Amino acid sequence: EVQLVESGGGLVQPGGSLRLSCAGSGLIFSQYAMSWVRQAPGKGLEWVAALSGSGEITYYADSVKGRFTISRDNSKNTLFLQMNNLRAEDTGLYYCAKGQGIIVPTASVDWGQGTRVTVSS
Amino acid sequence: DIQMTQSPSSVSASVGDRVTITCRASKGISSWLAWYQQKPGKAPELLIFVASTLQSGVPSRFSGSGSGTDFTLTISNLQPEDSATYYCQQTHSFPYTFGQGTKLQIK
Numbered sequence: 001e002v003q004l005v006e007s008g009g010g011l012v013q014p015g016g017s018l019r020l021s022c023a024g025s026g027l028i029f030s031q032y033a034m035s036w037v038r039q040a041p042g043k044g045l046e047w048v049a050a051l052s053g054s055g056e057i058t059y060y061a062d063s064v065k066g067r068f069t070i071s072r073d074n075s076k077n078t079l080f081l082q083m084n085n086l087r088a089e090d091t092g093l094y095y096c097a098k099g100q101g102i103i104v105p106t107a108s109v110d111w112g113q114g115t116r117v118t119v120s121s
Numbered sequence: 122d123i124q125m126t127q128s129p130s131s132v133s134a135s136v137g138d139r140v141t142i143t144c145r146a147s148k149g150i151s152s153w154l155a156w157y158q159q160k161p162g163k164a165p166e167l168l169i170f171v172a173s174t175l176q177s178g179v180p181s182r183f184s185g186s187g188s189g190t191d192f193t194l195t196i197s198n199l200q201p202e203d204s205a206t207y208y209c210q211q212t213h214s215f216p217y218t219f220g221q222g223t224k225l226q227i228k
Contacts (some may be wrong), residue, residue: 107170
């Protein structure tokens with residue numbers, strides 16, 4: 001059974017930074033592209049970023065490009081999201097999700113339970 | 122970016138009914154469309170991918186159709202546990218985008 005467990009969320013001031021982690025188990029981690037998806041309080045889903053299985057190819061939403069960096073450590077089965085220059089509109093629940101493919105994720109098959117990020121002064 | 126528009130935003134139906142949710146893409150995405158179900162306080166779950174392929178373990182009362190720009194999710198024989206918000210997502214090109222969601226209430 002695939003399990004994805006996010007961590008690293010918290011309260012941060014505008015302009016601050018956070019690093020989210022997503023630990024995977026029950027899968028050959030390097031064989032899957034992964035995504036981060038977020039959900040603002042009471043709102044819909046927003047795709048944030050994705051990363052190929054090797055970690056060499058990245059994709060970002062325009063809203064986070066230049067501020068967020070997605071990466072992975074396949075030796076530790078862990079996905080990361082480094083978030084810099086955070087804004088109030090980055091507040092939400094951040095999910096990591098396992099895709100179907102190795103280069104691009106396509107549909108997200110498995111999801112973690114999310115880690116909450118609050119950007120407020 | 123490709124915009125995804127779902128309709129209706131909310132729908133109410135009774136147990137045993139059939140419900141159809143529509144998703145329209147702002148440009149052609151072939152069959153690169155996924156549908157997700159999200160219950161309150163829970164992570165989304167994949168229902169259907171490439172427009173019409175049922176994810177393993179998903180009840181057969183869920184079905185998807187369409188290609189190009191117009192897609193539908195149909196839920197037949199509604200059950201109480203189908204009460205949830207449903208999202209479409211295009212996986213044709215980056216940035217991947219979601220529809221705004223359709224909230225399904227069981228009367």
